[in-house]
Ligand SMILES: Cc1cc2nc3c(=O)[nH]c(=O)nc-3n(C[C@H](O)[C@H](O)[C@H](O)COP(=O)(O)OP(=O)(O)OC[C@H]3O[C@@H](n4cnc5c(N)ncnc54)[C@H](O)[C@@H]3O)c2cc1C
């Protein structure tokens with residue numbers, strides 16, 4: 266079985282969000298770039314499966330649609346343990362554009378399990394995984410919180426709003442994952458970092474593709490009014506305020 | 515060319531967020547001078563089925579098939595695309611929950627329709643079609659233009675008011691065409707949380723953090739939640755420690771919620787936690803540290819020990835309930 270993991274390159278989760286050029290662009294000054302947290306969990310789980318299923322998993326590949334600037338992120342994925350990497354050499358314009366590029370790059374490569382995150386922590390598109398499945402004409406299983414492999418069988422757990430389901434699927438398919446598939450993301454070891462330098466990072470040139478949406482401007486949320494402090498000796502006052510002022514209870 | 519709404523159900527009844535969605539679609543339809551069609555897939559009781567009419571839908575399309583009792587992404591997105599085409603819909607709206615996130619991208623590709631997820635308000639402009647959405651996990655908003663003829667939106671939960679109207683909607687059955695490829699996944703087992711308020715549907719959420727000190731101290735949180743018909747939630751370390759089930763974890767890597775009231779007990783208010791709860795209408799924080807960042811996000815705060823404050827809150831709520 267061959268596994269492909271889609272990797273989105275995003276600002277570190279503690280980044281202070283600022284905009285420039287009259288609020289039309291995200292200020293990337295001083296930003297640390299990381300593997301989107303979901304994608305890091307997906308990679309961690311894929312490597313666990315590769316180690317524990319006795320040869321059932323042949324190869325774990327990572328892919329990113331992005332310019333040369335995203336290579337350190339792909340190298341980090343290789344250092345964590347991916348076997349090889351693909352970079353589609355273009356600036357990602359929107360989810361439709363990204364998913365189409367991934368589908369074109371991998372449609373003849375025989376990946377059995379393709380994993381994407383439920384969303385990227387920057388633009389929160391929540392779209393690439395499902396779109397990719399549709400472009401490839403394969404099933405998708407979404408909000409996945411656990412992945413197990415036994416021989417050629419894949420068993421997944423899907424979270425629904427009021428519970429969870431166990432799902433079986435034909436291969437190939439796309440899993441769109443969220444929390445649960447792995448607990449702690451793996452970090453690269455010294456040896457991993459050394460080995461990553463020699464692993465293949467294949468650059469693929471882009472094709473003709475459309476973007477259907479365009480981000481035109483940004484705003485920061487309005488500052489919140491100061492917190493109203495209630496005397497701990499008079500807790501009743503809080504309930505009064507919630508009842509008469511906020512009118513929420 | 516109506517606005518099409520996918521109205522999701524749970525146990526044979528529409529979810530509350532489906533009505534929020536119909537209200538939202540009705541306002542878009544007014545802006546565009548058109549009507550709203552609601553689409554229901556699966557088993558919904560007959561007297562429930564007409565309800566989207568009370569929020570502005572003028573037509574309700576029902577698709578029923580035994581194979582559709584569970585969500586199957588390929589089959590469902592195929593149905594939605596077929597209905598959109600037969601209705602000539604040029605705007606399709608979903609909720610930005612697990613289901614909407616699962617289906618909208620597939621429909622987007624089928625119809626070559628631009629998708630914007632996590633929309634927070636009505637379109638600010640129809641030409642070019644411009645909507646606002648959350649980005650950076652709630653830390654900012656973006657204005658996005660959709661360039662395709664058909665537009666798909668997923669609406670952030672609790673961002674639009676449910677508005678009731680008088681409207682008698684017609685109900686129509688629709689028979690979609692399927693291929694074998696639409697049924698390549700299979701639901702083998704289902705675990706449902708019953709008798710509890712769904713965290714993502716809840717108006718009030720009572721949440722605990724590491725400051726609660728251990729699972730044995732959760733009684734007051736559960737009691738308060740029950741009194742307020744609220745859902746319970748927790749911070750990430752709490753679910754990582756196994757003090758509470760994983761479904762309760764809110765934040766950047768957990769559930770993103772937007773209730774009317776979020777009560778944070780012994781939660782410091784780390785940026786990753788706030789990313790999941792900062793859209794709540796009101797936040798109450800109880801923390802013994804007056805420097806805790808949660809107070810910057812909160813509307814009401816009490817500096818004190820949860821073990822002392824929570825029982826007093828419970829008493830005060832009981833008194834309020836007895837009075838009214
Ligand atoms: C990539 C990444 C993603 C993350 N995602 C999430 C996420 O989705 N959700 C999430 O919650 N966290 C997330 N975190 C973790 C986050 O950074 C914080 O560590 C976490 O939210 C802290 O949880 P806490 O507030 O319960 O605990 P603490 O930070 O330990 O805070 C406990 C608080 O309780 C107070 N307290 C202690 N005793 C009492 C008492 N007796 N009475 C009243 N108050 C008391 C303390 O003053 C303190 O403020 C993430 C971190 C990373 C790096």
Ligand SMILES: Nc1ncnc2c1ncn2[C@@H]1O[C@H](COP(=O)(O)O)[C@@H](O)[C@H]1O
Nearest residue numbers: 271329330381382384385390391392393
């Ligand atoms: N530029 C990209 N290259 C490769 N994969 C991506 C890219 N952008 C998003 N993805 C994948 O799609 C998931 C969801 O991202 P999004 O739809 O952008 O919110 C991410 O977790 C990645 O797995």
